[in-house]
Amino acid sequence: MYAMLCTRPDVSYALSMTSRYQQNLGERHWVAVKNILKYLRRTKDMFLVYGGVEEELSVRCYTDASFQTDRDDSRSQSGYVFTLNGGAVTWRSSKQKVVAQSITESEYIAASEAAKEAAWMKKFITDLKVVPSIERPTETFCDNSGAIAQAKEPRSHHRSKYIQRTFHYIREIVERGDVIISKVQSDLNVADPFTKPMPQAKHESHASSIGLRMSSDWI
Numbered sequence: 001m002y003a004m005l006c007t008r009p010d011v012s013y014a015l016s017m018t019s020r021y022q023q024n025l026g027e028r029h030w031v032a033v034k035n036i037l038k039y040l041r042r043t044k045d046m047f048l049v050y051g052g053v054e055e056e057l058s059v060r061c062y063t064d065a066s067f068q069t070d071r072d073d074s075r076s077q078s079g080y081v082f083t084l085n086g087g088a089v090t091w092r093s094s095k096q097k098v099v100a101q102s103i104t105e106s107e108y109i110a111a112s113e114a115a116k117e118a119a120w121m122k123k124f125i126t127d128l129k130v131v132p133s134i135e136r137p138t139e140t141f142c143d144n145s146g147a148i149a150q151a152k153e154p155r156s157h158h159r160s161k162y163i164q165r166t167f168h169y170i171r172e173i174v175e176r177g178d179v180i181i182s183k184v185q186s187d188l189n190v191a192d193p194f195t196k197p198m199p200q201a202k203h204e205s206h207a208s209s210i211g212l213r214m215s216s217d218w219i
Contacts, residue, residue: 014032016093018033050211058084065077069196075096089121090117151171
């Protein structure tokens, strides 16, 4: 858990899934935990690198959701990751607190959670006065067009009437210019591994995209 919180966002989803069974664990859960530990041992020389191709410091956010993946209560999984010049600075993988009625709603809830984090981060970094570009809206990327439309639309309609009002806070954040939300192709959404298991090659590709590197890459 400590590694995930500090420098290893690539195990966020796995830990989110296993931690929910702490009070009623079985043999399969213990095997899953040991597999996480084996993975961390195998990649113990992996660390976060900052300093992408951009000439100025810039913050970006990627958000995603997997629809009703919990078989016990039909809740969806949210995930987001913020990068600063190519390296992850904050991330989260968590089960949503309400049951989403559609894929778009689950994506909208995930985007709302990410937008609240973006608003806090914008204020925090502004106070540091080290990232001039933070004065501009934080670029937030989502792969669901419906969720993007909901975030940009200040009026309610039949598609959003079942969404709890608390999640509509994203509209205020977008309207006041803290966040600008845009479409990203699903294959390029680096928040994907925070919501679902991925094939090894894709997992490694996304990990690299958020700044995770092996020490051998620098030798």
